[in-house]
Amino acid sequence: MRRHPDQVAEAPLPGFDVTRPVRLPRKPSKNVGVEAHRKAHRDRLRARFTEGGSDAVPDYELLEMILYRALPRGDTKPLAKALLKQFGDLNHVLAAPPARLKDxxxxxxxxxxxxxxxxxVGHRMARARVMKKPILSSWDALLDYCQTAMAHRELEQFRVLFLDRKNVLIADEAQQTGTVDHVPVYPREVVKRALELNASALILVHNHPSGDPTPSQADMDMTNAIRDAAEVLGLVIHDHLIIGKARELSFRAEGYL
Known part of the structure; x- marks a missing residue:
């Protein structure tokens, strides 16, 4: 298009390119500072744990570090504290059912x-101390394993430990899971499974979510029914353990078996 004679073109000032937009410097993002602070916090926690072990950090910080993999960019401290507030301690957090956790x-x-x-991982580590070993000479390790696996469950679970003729643990199986105060047990299925595994002896184990391992009459009747069915087939019931939150009860030690 032709310029009108009266129009005068204004020359650009030296050093300025009017064809390019001028970009102003951006302000630093607040997220940069937050991310730096979070990384520093995580690094300090890792260093403290590396140098001092688990005793150097409280439960909520252990839980924070467990959550790092799930929430690589999130602040895990508030969630760790919320989980502990909801479930009471680290054991109960790890043992809580998925549906309850998602609440x-x-x-x-x-x-x-x-x-x-x-x-x-915790269960496997405790279990490794008793599997393929003579149970009667590893009794404390067995009790530790049962506490780890069952003491913090919110529902009753019935397990059977199957032993060979040398009282070596050859299998550990959860037979049934019930409600907060009852678990169905079928003596016929217990002895049938023992025969399938070629076991010679059994240890029965179940938990009381209430925390009190005192046996109920139903516990007594169930134990006697399994013992009677086992004796017919030449199987020995070494014990029935009831696992509470702080302690366990042995039918054998209490004279119930």
Whole structure:
């Protein structure tokens, strides 16, 4: 297009390119500071744990570190404290059912996965101390394992430990899971499974979510029914353990068996 004779073009000032937009410097993002603070906090926690072990950090900080993998960019401290407030202690957090965990704001599938993974690792470590070993000479380790696996469950679970002729633990199986105060047990299925495994002796174990391991009449009747069925087939019932939150009860030690 032609410029009108009366129009005068204004020359640009030296050093300025009017064809390019001028970009002003951006202000630092607040997220940068937050991320730096979070990373520093995590680094301090890791260093304290590395140098001092588990005794150097309280439960909520252990739980924070467990949650790092599930929430790599999130602030895990408030969630760790919320979980402990909801369930009471670290053991109960790890043992809580997935549905109950998800009732806590901030808990999704990834958090549940990490918590259940840590629970499984703890069980496997305790179990390794008793599997394929003479149980009667490793009794304290057996009690520790039962406490780890069962003391913090919210529902009753019935397990059977199957032993060979040398009283070596050859299998540990959860037979049934029930309600908060009852678990169905079928003596015929227990002895049938013992025969399948070629076991010679059994130890029965179940938990009381109430925390009190005192046996009920139903516990007594169930134990006697299994003992009677086992004796017919030449199987020995060494004991029936009831696991409470702080202690366990042995039918054998209490004279019930």
């Amino acid at each position: 806590v704001t901030g808990v999704g599938d990834r958090v549940v996965f990490e918590l259940k993974l840590m629970e499984a």
